[in-house]
Amino acid sequence: MISPSTAGALREWRRRRRVSQLELAVRAGTTQRHVSFIESGRSTPGRSMIIRLAESLDVPIRERNELLLTAGFAPAYPQSDLEDPLLAPVRTALDRILHGHLPYPAVVVDRHGDLVSANAGFEVITRGVDARLLEPPVSVPRVLLHPLGLAPRIVNLDQWAWHVVDRVHAESLRNPTEQLRRLAAELTGLAPPRPSTPDHLGFAVPLRLRVGGPAERELRLITTLTHFGTATDVTIAELRLEAFLPADAATSDALHELVTW
Template sequence: MSNANGRSGIGTELKRWRSVRRVSQLELAVRAGTTQRYLSFIESGRSRPGRAIVIRLAESLGLSLRERNALLATAGYAPAFTESPLDEAALRPVRTALEQILHGHLPYPALVVGPYGRVVSANAASEVFLEDAAPELLEPPINMLRLMLHPTGMGSRVRNMDEWGHHVIENLRARARRSPDPRLDAFVEELVGYVPDTPVGPDHLGFSVPMRLATADGELRLITTLTSFATATDVTLAELHLEAFLPADEPTAELLRTRDERRRRSS
């Protein structure tokens, strides 16, 4: 990449990200510890920024680690953050910790999910999500978002699909607005086709939308929490999150405890 092309590319990308984040030149300059004049020079192609300022600008814009690496590449620099395979020896302590968390969440379902809904790992209670699902949706790696909303997956068993489905899709759309991604846009459009186009009702639990899931043992009412590696410096870890489901009422808790005890007896 020539210096001229590098200057032009990084300037265009910075302007694009400022527009996405709705941040002025002055605000970004203050956040990054530089001047508006220098930032203007970078965006106009008159100055080629050093690696350190590119990293500071990316961090100040709240970019993901993958997006920060991409911005560095646009400026002509090597990535700052590694992207390690999850089965790499260096990540063994992380895998062990995740497995312990999954096991510790029993008798309630919990999963480790990667980009675009790909299931990386799950505990035994998560089998409740697989009941009567079409075989093609269970081919590894399972996509939890597709399984959850597809009519031949969990879709036919989610009793409040209109509300739950819109809840899932709006969260994805918010993510796409924050980090534009054509692949995510296409995936969202696919999922939209699985969700009824009906007005959303008032079925919520104050702070959360519960999923009402029919099972062979009765209906579950589940709320979900998401946990991520907020201080990760590896792209792979930064893109993982733990999705833990919790009972929204005591009958759900009791049903999940009963299923867990039955599963233990049969194993």
């Protein structure tokens, strides 16, 4: 018989993804009856079936390993240290992407938003941030919204803060961990009241950030998120590249002036 915790976890992941038993059965190449029996503990799925169900529900691979372990199977996905020599090609690729994005800011973060690596552009926009916020592990969302971080310099904090809060909250619901839940709650407390009637924001919410230098200026930045879509290693699958792009020519010119690389 399948472990009650495994059956309950599979059922919870299906509900969290808002997928019916029938839809899951179709995705996984089985029958609704079989899915029902698995979730009720009346049928014991094999290792391959657990993997198929987890893949069909887009369960993060760290949690897929946990499902397998609770069912008595060995993990299917390795979890390597980023400093492992075997991951040297990945580190090289990330370094090249970060450097190639200059003079625009870019960071690599883990699943909790903690900083893994950053380029010189990000170092420029975080100048003046309280040193305590930059001690490892560095939470990039916290640096952005903390009053000792970038928050006092974000011109449109009332709009942009909720962009950050909502993204972290959505991630905490999609891939729940206690650390993400606490971070979402903390950021909610740091954010100003949510605008009730936001102005037209264009095609994307910009980050309007004041930076120093010979003369203070305002940068207007938009963000993109990238991840390794075919990663089978837990560490690599959880990495995210957040890149900031200039929303106007003046921002591009300013960053070319401010960043040395």
